[in-house]
Amino acid sequence: MAQAVVHPNIALVKYWGKRDQDLNLPSTGSVSMTVSTFETRTRVMFGVPDDLAVLNGRTARPDEAVRIFEHLDRVVPGRRPAQVVSDNNFPSAAGLASSSSAFAALTVAAADAAGLEFTPRALSALARQGSGSASRSIWGGFVEWQRGSLIDGSDSHGVQIAPASHWDLRLVVAVVDSGRKPIGSRAGMNRTMATSPMYAAWVASYMADVKQARQGILDRDLEAVGDAMERSTLKMFSTMLTSVPPVRYWKPASLALQDAVYRLRDQGVPVWWTMDAGPNVKALTTPEHADTVRAAFEGGCEAVHVLGVGGPPRLEP
Ligand code: PMV
Numbered sequence: 084m085a086q087a088v089v090h091p092n093i094a095l096v097k098y099w100g101k102r103d104q105d106l107n108l109p110s111t112g113s114v115s116m117t118v119s120t121f122e123t124r125t126r127v128m129f130g131v132p133d134d135l136a137v138l139n140g141r142t143a144r145p146d147e148a149v150r151i152f153e154h155l156d157r158v159v160p161g162r163r164p165a166q167v168v169s170d171n172n173f174p175s176a177a178g179l180a181s182s183s184s185a186f187a188a189l190t191v192a193a194a195d196a197a198g199l200e201f202t203p204r205a206l207s208a209l210a211r212q213g214s215g216s217a218s219r220s221i222w223g224g225f226v227e228w229q230r231g232s233l234i235d236g237s238d239s240h241g242v243q244i245a246p247a248s249h250w251d252l253r254l255v256v257a258v259v260d261s262g263r264k265p266i267g268s269r270a271g272m273n274r275t276m277a278t279s280p281m282y283a284a285w286v287a288s289y290m291a292d293v294k295q296a297r298q299g300i301l302d303r304d305l306e307a308v309g310d311a312m313e314r315s316t317l318k319m320f321s322t323m324l325t326s327v328p329p330v331r332y333w334k335p336a337s338l339a340l341q342d343a344v345y346r347l348r349d350q351g352v353p354v355w356w357t358m359d360a361g362p363n364v365k366a367l368t369t370p371e372h373a374d375t376v377r378a379a380f381e382g383g384c385e386a387v388h389v390l391g392v393g394g395p396p397r398l399e400p
Pocket of ligand 1: 093098099214215
């Protein structure tokens with residue numbers, strides 16, 4: 084038995100679309116920040132009579148159970164039946180990156196419970212196959228998920244750009260809607276790849292954003308990182324909006340929160356926004372300005388969380 088605690092990560096440069104469906108290989112590289120405070124705690128126990136998964140206190144739906152146990156088969160080939168108990172301390176499936184921490188935690192706990200030793204890169208490549216963004220939650224701090232070019236995907240994994248101690252930042256998360264999103268990221272990506280005329284431009288242009296974000300992180304240059312993040316975000320959503328039918332996650336409140344960020348920036352506050360596969364808005368800023376951003380968001384959404392930069396996965400006794 085083993086129990087892992089893993090933080091989700093939020094993409095600063097986005098991943099949207101795959102070059103290989105089965106192996107979850109991305110069409111683009113991406114960059115993320117692992118966040119503090121939010122976490123997934125997952126326990127894996129082998130040697131039970133049957134596979135059973137309990138997520139946030141309820142039995143997993145059949146589609147969820149298939150994804151979980153197929154992933155266990157990948158991490159521990161020839162495994163025995165297992166019980167998986169996983170809890171998030173934040174809303175699941177609302178674009179708050181719960182799949183990133185969920186599949187990273189499942190990978191780390193399963194490997195430890197089976198007594199298998201992997202390098203972090205190998206763990207990341209395994210986590211990637213459960214959910215792409217999970218490849219980045221194997222590290223704390225700032226992480227790049229390299230696109231890779233090998234057909235078996237062994238070079239498509241996260242690498243740490245800098246640990247959490249490198250740069251103290253805040254991500255102010257405005258929860259617009261904590262319910263389940265209308266379309267999951269996997270189906271949304273597939274539709275985008277198959278139908279958006281913007282998709283080719285997205286793939287052709289991501290590298291400049293990755294380079295700018297990577298260098299901006301190393302230089303602790305928030306404007307460079309924020310600028311790359313907003314540009315990458317807008318390009319990603321332009322591919323979604325031009326899919327047929329469109330993949331739409333934004334709500335009126337999401338736009339109002341984006342406006343709030345632009346207004347603050349006009350007033351000299353260093354703050355940049357991003358969104359993921361859901362209506363929530365996340366703003367990247369400095370510790371000194373986090374309260375100003377929080378105050379600007381309050382009233383315009385269900386809840387506001389101020390997160391710092393999170394550390395790596397840990398195993399609990
Ligand atoms: O790997 P998934 O299924 O969690 O997809 C992540 C997609 C985005 O959150 C929209 C972007 C990203 O890079 O995390």
